[in-house]
Amino acid sequence: MPQITTLTLFRYGSWRQKFWALAQMGLAPRRLKGTPGMRFLKLLGTGAEGFSTKPDWAVYGVLQVWDREASADTFFTDHPQFQKYMRKAQESFTVYMRPIKSKGHWNxxxxxxxxxxxxxxxxxxxxxxRATIHKKYLRTFWKSVPDSQRPLQGIRGLIYTKGIGETPYIDMATFSLWTDVEAMKSYAYGTKAHQEVIRKTRELGWYKEELFARFQPYRITGSWKDIPNLNAFGESLNSKGIGS
Structure with missing residues (x-):
């Protein structure tokens, strides 16, 4: 059966809710362990757009890999921990994705x-x-980040981007959603600042571990104020032949 990946982002309002969400980073893994059909799990904090040293205390994520879509749907509908996330969050959305290409490692x-x-x-x-940064290169890496991300501002085809990660400053990742393949390639390979970061990465070996993965999003549920056209975008996705 085809494997799928889901990413759910939750936004919390009050500081009590935010503290609860932060605490789940340590408490929830054992509650989610053994979920039927789940092959991989990461609980994620978030930052500003792209890699960021500034945490977003209001937004948290759950990244999961499933043996099939039906396993994911059962979890989202029935699992007590996920229902707690949903009850306490102001808003949330989940994107269902099929992996197209993945290179590298995560843990x-x-x-x-x-x-x-x-x-x-x-x-x-x-x-x-996603990348784990060598500690000796942390200062050099973070000095290069602002220039590499500046071209993202107003770039054609970028629907949404969010910094996600497990350990601040060291284990960092980004999630981005694009209208089309060419828009993503235009940023990744057509901007001098981003190309410079790629060059430095190869020359200096900033990363202890890294991963780059592309997915075809085919279903989106929920709502997110940072993506006003989320429902329209979700409706436009072609889900024929994909899923369970």
């Missing part, structure tokens, strides 16, 4: 199984980049 494994899925250049795309 020693590559959790995303590539598929032979053909993706047209005008198809929507989701990207996750």
């Amino acid at each position: 020693g494994v590559n959790p995303f199984e590539e598929t032979a899925l053909a993706v047209e250049t005008n198809s929507a795309l989701a990207v996750i980049t």
